[in-house]
Amino acid sequence: MMPSLGELRRDLIIPKPGATTAPVVPWAPGALSALGAAVAVIGAFDGVHRGHRALIDAAVADARARGMRAVAVTFDPDPDTVVAPRPAPKLTAAADRLALLAASGVDAVLVIPFTRALARLDHAAFFTDVLLACCDVRAVHVGSDFRLGRGGASTVAVMRGWCAERGIELFGHELLRSGDEVVSASNIRAHLAAGELDAASCELGRRYLLRGTVVHGRGEGAGMGFPTANIAYDPALQVPAEGVYGGIALVGGVAWPTAVNVGVPPMFAHNAASAALEANLIGFSGDIYGDAISIAFVRRLRGLVKFSTRDELVRTVLDDIDSVKRELGEDGVVLDDLGGR
Numbered sequence: 202m203m204p205s206l207g208e209l210r211r212d213l214i215i216p217k218p219g220a221t222t223a224p225v226v227p228w229a230p231g232a233l234s235a236l237g238a239a240v241a242v243i244g245a246f247d248g249v250h251r252g253h254r255a256l257i258d259a260a261v262a263d264a265r266a267r268g269m270r271a272v273a274v275t276f277d278p279d280p281d282t283v284v285a286p287r288p289a290p291k292l293t294a295a296a297d298r299l300a301l302l303a304a305s306g307v308d309a310v311l312v313i314p315f316t317r318a319l320a321r322l323d324h325a326a327f328f329t330d331v332l333l334a335c336c337d338v339r340a341v342h343v344g345s346d347f348r349l350g351r352g353g354a355s356t357v358a359v360m361r362g363w364c365a366e367r368g369i370e371l372f373g374h375e376l377l378r379s380g381d382e383v384v385s386a387s388n389i390r391a392h393l394a395a396g397e398l399d400a401a402s403c404e405l406g407r408r409y410l411l412r413g414t415v416v417h418g419r420g421e422g423a424g425m426g427f428p429t430a431n432i433a434y435d436p437a438l439q440v441p442a443e444g445v446y447g448g449i450a451l452v453g454g455v456a457w458p459t460a461v462n463v464g465v466p467p468m469f470a471h472n473a474a475s476a477a478l479e480a481n482l483i484g485f486s487g488d489i490y491g492d493a494i495s496i497a498f499v500r501r502l503r504g505l506v507k508f509s510t511r512d513e514l515v516r517t518v519l520d521d522i523d524s525v526k527r528e529l530g531e532d533g534v535v536l537d538d539l540g541g542r
C-alpha cells in the first residue's frame with residue numbers, strides 16, 4: 202500500500218505540519234552571540250543520514266543537560282566539492298541538507314562558506330577565528346573520524362587537547378553502524394550506485410530522493426500506453442544504478458505512485474533526446490512540463506533490458522507499472538501543507 206502521509210513527508214523532506222525548524226544562519230562575526238553558551242555539532246552532513254542524526258541527537262541531549270542551545274555547524278558548498286580532485290556525487294543538494302539539519306532538533310544551523318582559504322586553516326585558527334568568533338561554544342560533538350585542517354591534519358585527539366585547555370569539551374563519538382559497516386555518506390552512495398536500495402534506505406533512514414525538472418523527451422511513451430515525464434536533474438547529485446524502480450513522485454503538492462526508468466533506454470540509446478531519468482506517474486494525467494518534480498526511490502524492480510521488439514518492451518513496462526500499483530497504490534495523495542518545498 203501507499204506509504205502513510207507521515208512517511209511521505211519524511212521521504213520527500215517536508216517538515217511535519219507544526220514542526221519547529223531552526224533558523225539557518227550564515228556565518229558572520231557574532232552572528233550567534235544571542236544564543237548564549239552553546240553546544241556545537243560539526244560536519245558536512247551530506248544526506249543527514251542515521252549516523253549524522255545519532256550524533257546530532259547526542260549533541261542536543263548534551264545541550265539540554267547543560268541548559269544550553271545546540272548548533273549544527275556545517276559548510277556551503279560541501280567541502281568535498283572545493284578540495285577533492287574528483288568530488289563525490291552528493292546525496293542532498295545544499296538546500297535539502299540545510300532543511301534537514303534545521304528540522305533535526307537543533308536550535309540553529311550555522312552555515313560557514315567553505316573556501317580553499319578556510320580549508321588551509323589549522324584547528325586552532327578554525328576554532329578561534331571562525332567558530333568562537335561567531336558563537337560562545339562550550340562543547341563540541343563530532344564523529345571519531347572527524348578531522349580538521351589542511352589535509353585533515355588535526356585528529357579528534359589533537360582537537361580535544363586544544364579545546365580542553367580553553368575549557369571546551371570535545372566529544373569524538375563512536376560511529377553508528379548498520380550491520381557490519383559504518384553508516385556513512387560514502388557507503389550510501391556506493392549502495393545507490395550498486396542498486397542496493399534497501400541498504401541505502403536503511404542507512405539513510407528514509408528513501409533516497411532525487412529532485413529535478415520535467416523536460417521534453419521524444420514523446421514516444423504516450424503512444425506506447427505509458428506516458429513518461431522526462432526529468433532533468435543536477436548532475437552533481439548521486440543517481441541510483443541504471444534500472445527500473447518503483448517510487449513516489451512529488452509534483453505540485455501531490456505524491457504519485459511512480460514507475461521510474463534510470464539510465465538511457467538501451468532500445469533508444471541512439472537518440473540524443475533520450476532521457477536518462479523518466480517516470481510514469483500512476484493515476485496522473487496533465488501537462489507538467491517545466492514543473493519541479495521529486496522522486497523518492499522505494500524498490501528496485503529490475504535492470505534495463507534491450508528488448509528485441511517494441512511489443513516486448515511495452516508488455517514488460519506495463520507489468521512493471523502493475524507491480525508498482527500493487528505496492529504503492531493507483532492514485533496520488535495530496536500533501537496539503539508543503540511549506541513551499
Ligand SMILES: Cc1cc2nc3c(=O)[nH]c(=O)nc-3n(C[C@H](O)[C@H](O)[C@H](O)COP(=O)(O)O)c2cc1C
Pocket residue numbers: 418419420421422423427428429431445446460461462466467468469474475476479480481504505506507508514518521522
Ligand atoms: C518503468 C519503465 C521501464 C522501462 N524499461 C525499459 C527497458 O528495460 N529498456 C528500454 O530500452 N527502455 C525502457 N524504458 C524506456 C522506454 O523505452 C521509454 O519510456 C520510451 O521509449 C518512451 O520514451 P520518451 O518518453 O522519451 O519518448 C522504460 C520506461 C519506464 C517508464
Ligand SMILES: Nc1ncnc2c1ncn2[C@@H]1O[C@H](COP(=O)(O)OP(=O)(O)OP(=O)(O)O)[C@@H](O)[C@H]1O
Pocket residue numbers: 243244245246247251252253255256342343344345346347374375376377378383384385386387388
Ligand atoms: N556513522 C556515524 N555515526 C556518528 N557520527 C558520524 C557518522 N558518520 C559521520 N559522522 C560524523 O558526522 C559529522 C559529519 O560527517 P561527514 O559529513 O564527514 O559524514 P560522512 O557520512 O562520514 O561522509 P563521507 O562518507 O562522505 O566521509 C562528522 O563529525 C562525522 O565524524
